Amino acid sequence: MTIEAILKEDIKKAILKNFEVVADDIILQPTKKEFEGFYTFVTFSLSKAARRAPAEIGQIIGADLQENSSVVSHFNVVQGFLNLSLSDVTWRNLFSDIESAPVFGTFPSNGQSVMVEFSSPNTNKPLHLGHLRNNFLGDSLSRILKASGYDVIKTCLVNDRGIHICKSMLAYRELGNGETPESSGLKGDHLAGKYYVQFDKEYKAQIKQLVAEGLTEEVAGKKAPWMLEAQRLLVLWENGDKETVDLWNKMNGWVYDGFRQTYDKIGVSFDKTYYESNTYLLGKDIIEEGLQNGVFFKKEDNSVWIDLKEEGLDEKLVLRSDGTSVYITQDLGTTELKNSDFHNNRYLWVVGNEQDYHFKVLFAILKRLGRTYAEGCYHISYGMVDLPSGKMKSREGTVVDADELVSQMIQTAATRTQELGKIDDFQSEEAVRLYDQLALGALKYFLLKVDPKKRMLFNPEESIDFQGHTGPFIQYTYARIRSIIRKAEQAELAGSIPSETYEMHAAERELIFALSQYPNRVAAAANEFAPSVISLYAFELAKTYNQFYAEVSIFSDPNPEAVKFRIALSKVVSETIHHALELLGIEVPERM
RNA sequence: GGUUUCGUAGCUCAAUUGGAUAGAGCACCUGACUACGGAUCAGGAGGUUUGGGGUUCGAAUCCCUACGAGACCA
Numbered sequence: 001m002t003i004e005a006i007l008k009e010d011i012k013k014a015i016l017k018n019f020e021v022v023a024d025d026i027i028l029q030p031t032k033k034e035f036e037g038f039y040t041f042v043t044f045s046l047s048k049a050a051r052r053a054p055a056e057i058g059q060i061i062g063a064d065l066q067e068n069s070s071v072v073s074h075f076n077v078v079q080g081f082l083n084l085s086l087s088d089v090t091w092r093n094l095f096s097d098i099e100s101a102p103v104f105g106t107f108p109s110n111g112q113s114v115m116v117e118f119s120s121p122n123t124n125k126p127l128h129l130g131h132l133r134n135n136f137l138g139d140s141l142s143r144i145l146k147a148s149g150y151d152v153i154k155t156c157l158v159n160d161r162g163i164h165i166c167k168s169m170l171a172y173r174e175l176g177n178g179e180t181p182e183s184s185g186l187k188g189d190h191l192a193g194k195y196y197v198q199f200d201k202e203y204k205a206q207i208k209q210l211v212a213e214g215l216t217e218e219v220a221g222k223k224a225p226w227m228l229e230a231q232r233l234l235v236l237w238e239n240g241d242k243e244t245v246d247l248w249n250k251m252n253g254w255v256y257d258g259f260r261q262t263y264d265k266i267g268v269s270f271d272k273t274y275y276e277s278n279t280y281l282l283g284k285d286i287i288e289e290g291l292q293n294g295v296f297f298k299k300e301d302n303s304v305w306i307d308l309k310e311e312g313l314d315e316k317l318v319l320r321s322d323g324t325s326v327y328i329t330q331d332l333g334t335t336e337l338k339n340s341d342f343h344n345n346r347y348l349w350v351v352g353n354e355q356d357y358h359f360k361v362l363f364a365i366l367k368r369l370g371r372t373y374a375e376g377c378y379h380i381s382y383g384m385v386d387l388p389s390g391k392m393k394s395r396e397g398t399v400v401d402a403d404e405l406v407s408q409m410i411q412t413a414a415t416r417t418q419e420l421g422k423i424d425d426f427q428s429e430e431a432v433r434l435y436d437q438l439a440l441g442a443l444k445y446f447l448l449k450v451d452p453k454k455r456m457l458f459n460p461e462e463s464i465d466f467q468g469h470t471g472p473f474i475q476y477t478y479a480r481i482r483s484i485i486r487k488a489e490q491a492e493l494a495g496s497i498p499s500e501t502y503e504m505h506a507a508e509r510e511l512i513f514a515l516s517q518y519p520n521r522v523a524a525a526a527n528e529f530a531p532s533v534i535s536l537y538a539f540e541l542a543k544t545y546n547q548f549y550a551e552v553s554i555f556s557d558p559n560p561e562a563v564k565f566r567i568a569l570s571k572v573v574s575e576t577i578h579h580a581l582e583l584l585g586i587e588v589p590e591r592m
Numbered sequence: 593g594g595u596u597u598c599g600u601a602g603c604u605c606a607a608u609u610g611g612a613u614a615g616a617g618c619a620c621c622u623g624a625c626u627a628c629g630g631a632u633c634a635g636g637a638g639g640u641u642u643g644g645g646g647u648u649c650g651a652a653u654c655c656c657u658a659c660g661a662g663a664c665c666a
């Protein structure tokens with residue numbers, strides 16, 4: 001039983017005994033720093049039932065706990081707040097439990113499985129900053145869910161077909177001169193992206209030309225030769241035209257090669273990849289099924305709709321009058337496919353909040369269709385990433401390229417490390433690895449520390465900051481502890497749990513308390529689908545350790561029991577930081 | 593036009609889901625044993641939580657309203 005559970009039990013008993021009131025839901029909160037104590041019980045809401053003043057209730061329960069609870073040592077009451085302090089033996093036992101846990105912060109299997117879909121790139125251009133937030137969130141969430149007991153399958157749905165791909169193909173065919181990633185020295189995804197931009201340039205020129213000839217902007221946009229040709233390519237592709245499919249395969253192959261390099265660099269991987277080219281025709285049989293049982297209805301022009309007004313949504317098109325699919329049709333089909341492939345209990349989609357409405361509709365339709373798995377479907381909606389200059393717009397070239405950003409960060413990490421001169425050899429394998437760890441640590445932490453639901457600002461200057469509330473700050477704390485552990489090993493000092501009479505230093509209690517919060521936070525992060533919970537925790541823990549480190553001396557304390565205890569404490573903190581950062585997909589260095 | 597999300601220190605973010613005098617980091621100022629790693633620590637300054645009203649023991653959080661920003665549906 002956790003300390004918190006014991007306290008709640010004891011408080012419940014005290015309430016029943018003193019006021020003859022049955023309180024079923026005891027809520028404890030951490031005591032604010034300016035007050036003494038670690039756990040606070042708020043008594044205001046009991047006031048009516050117990051017919052006493054809040055402060056009086058606090059006094060009575062506090063006195064009862066001090067007398068009867070096995071863990072409470074003393075208490076104080078401020079207004080309706082009962083602040084509880086724990087005895088040193090309790091702290092000692094608590095630490096002993098934490099220290100002996102097999103993997104602290106990891107929960108046993110809950111027998112449930114979850115599929116997390118994320119990343120889901122288009123193959124017509126390279127990944128950018130927005131994708132990074134998506135990838136880091138999806139990757140971290142997968143790790144968190146796994147740690148909290150789920151069986152996790154990471155998936156990626158690649159948008160590898162459609163008009164946008166045909167645009168790149170067309171521009172390449174016309175302007176490429178047989179260029180390849182090898183001949184140009186460009187990463188494959190960047191090469192494809194280059195021709196996508198070329199298409200846009202030429203297309204705009206054609207529109208301008210047509211407008212000059214007297215067409216309206218709108219008509220010109222539809223009649224521009226390259227637009228017509230791109231559409232023709234799409235039809236050719238759909239009909240399996242060999243030449244078109246060959247070109248498509250060739251260019252997509254380059255793109256996948258480029259993506260793989262990026263994924264490797266940022267440490268992201270998938271268990272299963274779906275390709276839209278294989279799934280875009282799915283979903284039509286579901287439309288048929290829905291028509292049969294009256295979930296969908298046909299309009300005069302033969303288009304198929306669903307009326308979701310009851311759900312507070314609108315009428316939604318699910319099949320066009322010409323019988324072609326819309327996005328939602330494909331998603332219905334793909335979800336059905338996922339479920340028949342894996343039979344998971346839950347399905348998550350990490351997709352930007354611009355698609356909130358889309359997913360509401362998707363889930364509502366699945367429910368109408370009687371799909372039982374619909375209950376386990378969640379849209380992990382995250383906010384857009386803005387730049388100091390405003391929104392990222394590919395048309396205006398304000399998009400921050402992922403590869404470029406990462407290599408700049410690595411450069412900064414190298415420079416910073418060399419300036420500080422803390423490691424011996426700046427060229428060694430370990431050093432190069434360190435630069436990667438610091439760069440990605442900074443970048444991932446920067447993007448993961450904010451509540452996913454909120455839109456956030458990417459400030460390039462702050463993102464390469466290695467001080468304060470950053471990934472490298474936490475990594476530094478880890479490296480410093482590792483240095484202590486090495487020193488202890490050299491001195492043949494093993495960490496150990498102190499005796500029951502050991503008097504704790506305040507900094508030690510703080511540290512044990514911080515450690516004890518970890519499993520709760522992992523559970524909360526999993527429940528709320530929010531890696532930021534772990535990010536903030538890792539920072540708090542590192543800060544608490546640094547305070548401890550500044551306040552007590554580890555090796556030169558005259559009491560050998562204290563020395564050994566502090567070594568043990570340090571070790572557990574380093575392991576917990578390691579574990580927490582791992583849940584964020586961030587590596588830890590031995591030295592930095 | 594309809595639907596929806598958001599607005600917290602100069603800047604970037606928190607606030608345990610309705611609890612105490614709203615907390616961190618950056619930037620700014622002051623300090624830290626002849627130091628177990630100073631990428632650290634201690635302290636200072638910085639707020640009418642966009643404005644206004646309401647609900648109650650208690651509101652950044654819930655309701656209404658105005659203003660401002662974003663997204664979606666055509």
